[in-house]
Amino acid sequence: xxxxxxxxxxxxxxxxxxxxxxxxxxxxxxxxxxxxxxxxxxxxxxxxxxxxxxxxxxxxxxxxxxxxxxxxxxxxxxxxxxxxxxxxxxxxxxxxxxxxxxxxxxxxxxxxxxxxxxxxxxxxxxxxxxxxxxxxxxxxxxxxxxxxxxxxxxxxxxxxxxxxxxxxxxxxxxxxxxxxxxxxxxxxxxxxxxxxxxxxxxxxxxxxxxxxxxxxxxxxxxxxxxxxxxxxxxxxxxxxxxx
Numbered sequence: 001x002x003x004x005x006x007x008x009x010x011x012x013x014x015x016x017x018x019x020x021x022x023x024x025x026x027x028x029x030x031x032x033x034x035x036x037x038x039x040x041x042x043x044x045x046x047x048x049x050x051x052x053x054x055x056x057x058x059x060x061x062x063x064x065x066x067x068x069x070x071x072x073x074x075x076x077x078x079x080x081x082x083x084x085x086x087x088x089x090x091x092x093x094x095x096x097x098x099x100x101x102x103x104x105x106x107x108x109x110x111x112x113x114x115x116x117x118x119x120x121x122x123x124x125x126x127x128x129x130x131x132x133x134x135x136x137x138x139x140x141x142x143x144x145x146x147x148x149x150x151x152x153x154x155x156x157x158x159x160x161x162x163x164x165x166x167x168x169x170x171x172x173x174x175x176x177x178x179x180x181x182x183x184x185x186x187x188x189x190x191x192x193x194x195x196x197x198x199x200x201x202x203x204x205x206x207x208x209x210x211x212x213x214x215x216x217x218x219x220x221x222x223x224x225x226x227x228x229x230x231x232x233x234x235x236x237x238x239x240x241x242x243x
Contacts, residue, residue, distance in 0.1 A: 002175035007183040007200060014177050017212035022058035031058070037093060042067065045086065049074040052111045063094055066101040070108035109143040112184035116199040119150070120188035123195055129156060133167050140201060147171040147202040154188075154195035162193075172202045179205050 008016055024031040039054050042065075050070035057064040069075060076083050083100055090098045108114040115136050122132035133150050140148045147170025155162050173179045180203045188195045 007174055007181045010174075011177055011181070013212065015180060015206045015210045019053065020056050022056070034094060038063075038065065038090065041090070041093065045089075046075060050105075050108060050114050050117065052105050052108070052113045062097050062099060063090075064099045064101065065090070066103055068103045068105055070105045070111070070114055072102045072104045075102055107143055109139045110145055110182070110201060110203055112182035112199040112201045113186070115140060115148075115201065116184040116186040116197045119152075119199070120186040120195070120197045123152075123188040123197070124190060129195070136199075137167060137169050141169055145170065145201055146204055149200040151198040152195060153198075154190075155192040156195065158192045170202065172200045174200070176205070178207065 002010065012018060020032075020035050022031065035056055038056060042054055043051060046067070046069070048071075051067060052070065053068040055066040055068075057066075067075060074082075075086070077085075083102065087098050087100050090100075105111055105114065119129075119132045119136050123129050129152050133152060137148050137150060147168070149166065149168045149172045151164055151166045153162065153164040156165065172181060174181065182199075182201045182203065184199050186197050186199075188197060
């Protein structure tokens with residue numbers, strides 16, 4: 001079971017909280033669709049900001065959006081001008097007041113979304129996928145991860161038949177629910193088609209009670225309704241499989 005299901009959804013309510021926190025009632029479907037539009041818009045608008053996670057919280061009249069990013073300066077802009085523009089753009093989409101909080105990811109090498117995005121962008125830039133993957137694995141392990149697993153799938157190196165290759169280092173215990181495993185899937189658009197990049201990162205194990213409510217107070221500044229604030233290659237294991 002742990003090998004098949006998304007590691008994040010498998011740990012919801014145990015060591016991981018939800019990215020959407022609200023009660024929809026009869027308007028659940030419309031609210032969920034609006035959340036999807038917000039995430040799609042932010043991911044496209046902030047493509048160069050290395051966005052890791054978007055947490056949406058709702059009250060009756062206010063939407064609070066927390067953006068976790070490795071490059072907060074790009075989102076904030078000079079004097080907070082960019083984040084103010086972003087707030088106004090989101091207000092047009094939602095027809096509600098929007099509060100934006102920016103949280104800085106201190107160690108992006110341990111974030112699966114950022115690692116997968118970096119690998120995908122390098123593949124799009126015609127860098128050899130093996131080199132991109134091995135550099136990412138070495139960087140992640142150097143930052144203190146217990147293990148990492150990367151899978152790339154598609155027409156690798158322009159091959160006629162699509163295949164999958166997996167690279168591992170360390171341990172990634174997917175069946176252990178107390179293991180803090182981050183997961184991400186990012187697609188790279190190349191001339192020969194899409195190449196999927198999946199990343200699993202084990203950051204250790206969590207014991208005792210875990211506060212599931214999103215907490216970003218350690219390195220976040222809030223600007224209220226006026227915007228947002230700062231908030232070794234040895235030992236690789238490789239597996240191949242044809243689709």
